[in-house]
Amino acid sequence: MTQVVNVKNTGLRGVTVADTKISFIDADKGVLIYRGYRIEELAERSTFIEVAYLLLNGSLPGPAELQKFEKQVTAVREVPPYVYSCMKELPKGAKPMDVLQACVPVLAMADPELAEESREANVRMAIRLIARTAVVVAAWHRIRNGLEPLASDPALSHAANFLWLLHGKKPDEETARDLDVCLILHADHTFNASTFACREVVSTRAHMYAGIAAGIGALSGSLHGGANAEVMKMLLELESEKDIPGWVKARLDKGDRIMGMGHAVYKTIDPRARFLKDMAFRIGKKTGQNRWHDLSTQIERAGLEEFKKRGKTEIQPNVDFFSAPVYHMMGIPRDLMTPIFAISRTAGWCSHIIEEKFAEAQEKPALYRPQAEYVGQYCGLMGCEYSPPEERK
Numbered sequence: 001m002t003q004v005v006n007v008k009n010t011g012l013r014g015v016t017v018a019d020t021k022i023s024f025i026d027a028d029k030g031v032l033i034y035r036g037y038r039i040e041e042l043a044e045r046s047t048f049i050e051v052a053y054l055l056l057n058g059s060l061p062g063p064a065e066l067q068k069f070e071k072q073v074t075a076v077r078e079v080p081p082y083v084y085s086c087m088k089e090l091p092k093g094a095k096p097m098d099v100l101q102a103c104v105p106v107l108a109m110a111d112p113e114l115a116e117e118s119r120e121a122n123v124r125m126a127i128r129l130i131a132r133t134a135v136v137v138a139a140w141h142r143i144r145n146g147l148e149p150l151a152s153d154p155a156l157s158h159a160a161n162f163l164w165l166l167h168g169k170k171p172d173e174e175t176a177r178d179l180d181v182c183l184i185l186h187a188d189h190t191f192n193a194s195t196f197a198c199r200e201v202v203s204t205r206a207h208m209y210a211g212i213a214a215g216i217g218a219l220s221g222s223l224h225g226g227a228n229a230e231v232m233k234m235l236l237e238l239e240s241e242k243d244i245p246g247w248v249k250a251r252l253d254k255g256d257r258i259m260g261m262g263h264a265v266y267k268t269i270d271p272r273a274r275f276l277k278d279m280a281f282r283i284g285k286k287t288g289q290n291r292w293h294d295l296s297t298q299i300e301r302a303g304l305e306e307f308k309k310r311g312k313t314e315i316q317p318n319v320d321f322f323s324a325p326v327y328h329m330m331g332i333p334r335d336l337m338t339p340i341f342a343i344s345r346t347a348g349w350c351s352h353i354i355e356e357k358f359a360e361a362q363e364k365p366a367l368y369r370p371q372a373e374y375v376g377q378y379c380g381l382m383g384c385e386y387s388p389p390e391e392r393k
């Protein structure tokens with residue numbers, strides 16, 4: 001008999017809905033761990049592709065395994081040409097997140113293993129998705145600008161290849177490495193809204209692509225992945241603002257949110273934000289664009305001060321607060337910031353989908369099926385009497 005636990009209207013805060021072996025957050029200490037490794041350690045020493053392997057397989061690869069995995073990802077970068085034909089039919093003003101979400105089932109249609117239910121086949125599907133979501137985002141940027149998508153360069157890393165496909169110019173090593181680190185930092189984050197959406201969808205035995213499309217939809221919202229684009233909008237609006245503390249106060253007085261601050265889990269600064277803040281400073285110095293780091297830091301300082309006065313000391317910068325200026329300084333358009341989050345998170349989503357499908361952290365797979373309390377119109381068990389439209393008052 002299922003025990004009924006009442007957690008209504010809490011957005012499931014504080015409710016543990018499953019076990020996972022993939023990632024862990026210490027909300028009070030601001031720690032994020034992937035498969036046992038601290039995020040800082042991975043960001044400093046690993047690569048996005050190695051982290052994707054770690055997330056999917058549970059342990060770091062040996063040299064031969066890593067080389068094989070890198071080759072596998074590189075080999076499946078090219079998307080079937082019909083995907084580009086479909087993309088060329090879309091309105092040029094379509095939002096990149098909508099295009100990416102729409103292209104995932106389009107990619108599914110060409111996946112030869114879609115109906116395969118083994119773990120191995122799902123890992124191969126994950127590899128195709130990790131490789132191709134990046135290609136689709138970059139291709140859309142070219143198509144909407146009237147340009148032909150470029151062919152991937154097998155000599156380039158995942159991040160470097162993405163920048164090449166986007167800008168048509170090979171990035172310098174430092175920029176490619178910085179983007180790779182951003183991808184590492186965004187790759188997984190326990191049971192956030194989009195990951196939960198992926199897991200919920202595949203708990204019905206839907207395929208991996210159906211789960212990923214749901215995850216992209218959930219990530220697009222401004223309270224989740226969409227926040228980085230909103231942060232950039234705020235920075236651009238505040239470029240010539242002289243009174244940042246006054247602006248922050250007025251915004252909070254109106255009941256509006258400071259985008260990029262606060263988190264549903266962390267009660268302190270998000271560890272990814274700490275890392276990205278330093279990166280923003282370094283890139284700003286290197287490229288002569290220090291103003292974005294300076295402005296972000298002013299907003300952060302004023303926000304912390306104002307939140308403290310309101311007894312909300314736990315509201316601190318999250319991952320989006322400093323990733324936005326970092327991407328901006330890399331020449332990435334504002335509306336591609338959330339899609340970049342998505343191409344990184346695809347690694348985490350696929351890992352969670354596999355964990356969910358194959359019950360790797362629990363006894364057996366279970367279909368998610370919460371309940372809701374009906375608080376609408378009720379005329380008893382016989383139901384209300386239907387009357388034709390002309391007889392209704």
Ligand SMILES: CC(C)(COP(=O)(O)OP(=O)(O)OC[C@H]1O[C@@H](n2cnc3c(N)ncnc32)[C@H](O)[C@@H]1OP(=O)(O)O)[C@@H](O)C(=O)NCCC(=O)NCCS
Nearest residue numbers: 222223224227256257258259260261262263264315318320
């Ligand atoms: C992420 C977020 C939704 C998490 O918040 P949460 O834990 O679910 O809590 P709530 O949304 O219920 O907010 C709790 C309180 O803090 C306030 N708050 C939270 N984040 C805030 C922010 N960034 N700016 C202003 N107020 C904020 C809320 O207004 C609410 O105030 P109230 O209790 O007086 O109504 C929230 O912090 C937010 O909206 N941040 C901005 C968007 C963002 O950066 N999202 C990316 C997250 S990685």
